[in-house]
Amino acid sequence: MEGGARSKDDRPSKRVDETENFNVRLVTSLSEMSLLFEWGVAEGFNLGVYDAESFFRQDATGFYLAELDGVPIGCLGAVKYGDDLAAINFYIIKPPFRGKGYGYRMWKEVIEKVSDRNLVLESVAAQRSNYEKWGFKRSSQTTQFRGVGRNDGNSVSYAGNHVKLISVDKVSFEDLCAFDRKVFGAPRPAFLKSWIRQPGMVGLVAVDSLINIDGNHQNSEHTIVGYGCIRLCYEGYQSATFSRRIGPIFAESSAVGSQLFTALVATVPPGIPFYIHVINANEKAMRIVREFGLDSQFQTTYMFTKFDRGVQQNMIYGLTNIEIGW
Incomplete structure (x- = not known):
């Protein structure tokens, strides 16, 4: 899947070994936010140089890191607005860990936390059908x-x-x-x-x-x-x-x-x-x-x-x- 505007991860899969020390947790600091942006820029996103702080100020509980044995391997954002909206973004799994189900598990855990809200994202054409399987509906083209x-x-x-x-x-x-x-x-x-x-x-x-x-x-x-x-x-x-x-x-x-x-x-x-x-x-x-x-x-x-x-x-x-x- 690719979404939350151009993010990189593996396609949905359930092949995670449950015995592995895999964990999804909140991003807790601006320095960790900077890591997300470093990954995004490496994927070719021309992000704002100082956007990380602005994103974090909007929702300090809106970004997540996926860790394997304590080492960050992926991220996902679910930035909340008001009482009923959340924007999904920064769906990234580092290249060596793609295709192994980590992206699916991270996605599932985070989406469940905000499923009561109206979720919005931007998707490239190749990934729209994947998001539709999760209940997303198509709207405007940008x-x-x-x-x-x-x-x-x-x-x-x-x-x-x-x-x-x-x-x-x-x-x-x-x-x-x-x-x-x-x-x-x-x-x-x-x-x-x-x-x-x-x-x-x-x-x-x-x-x-x-x-x-x-x-x-x-x-x-x-x-x-x-x-x-x-x-x-x-x-x-x-x-x-x-x-x-x-x-x-x-x-x-x-x-x-x-x-x-x-x-x-x-x-x-x-x-x-x-x-x-x-x-x-x-x-x-x-x-x-x-x-x-x-x-x-x-x-x-x-x-x-x-x-x-x-x-x-x-x-x-x-x-x-x-x-x-x-």
Whole structure:
């Protein structure tokens, strides 16, 4: 199986020798989270350089290690949001231990712990049928696009003079969380606080310019109409350079989404790759990345177990991260 966005493990099997000292336990520290990310990068995931802490802040009891004789051999994430949602991710078994049933046993133990929740994940086409056997249903298709930073001034349409972009630290965090929850469909303040403060993160908020913003003070009529972020990410295993990943871009209109996208791309140095995941069903978002000339790389399928949660897909112009539930 491959899922929770591009993870690596063996296919379901029950061939684990019950006499072996096999154990599945919680990840208990950021240093252990870093191990999961090291494995993910080795598998080719271009993860955010500082994503581990943000993931851990969202759910400190959401990641698991599989151990054999006390040595970590695999991992799986089940990151919880609110009372009824969990995002499955980081399904990895180290190569020497694949095909022996360890992935199946780890998966079974972890999924049973969160089976009362609506489980969501991203799967490549080859693994969808495997997840369907566990009760997952197909929903939206998403595409990863790749571009390269340049200085030729290429851009897409803007929202107009009535919308201004300001730094994410200039708006009320409570207002930002409220806007994020409206689009994402679940609360994630701990994650968001860590996310926007990552080293090297550029976060921009689209606001109505008719609202007076003076220093750190905003009046009571302040309204957020969109926000977007771009961060450092790994470009291949042991690469000496970092690429960039855009996410999220949440916006009330395609014009605002375009303005945020253009501003974020403008921060990418010439020659440096950048990536964004877009929901195929959002035709306006797809048009923006195509107008900019980005190349499509691969597609995944968003899947769920209980219900297709209330995500405002028409407001998502770039996913936050496919590893953590959009």
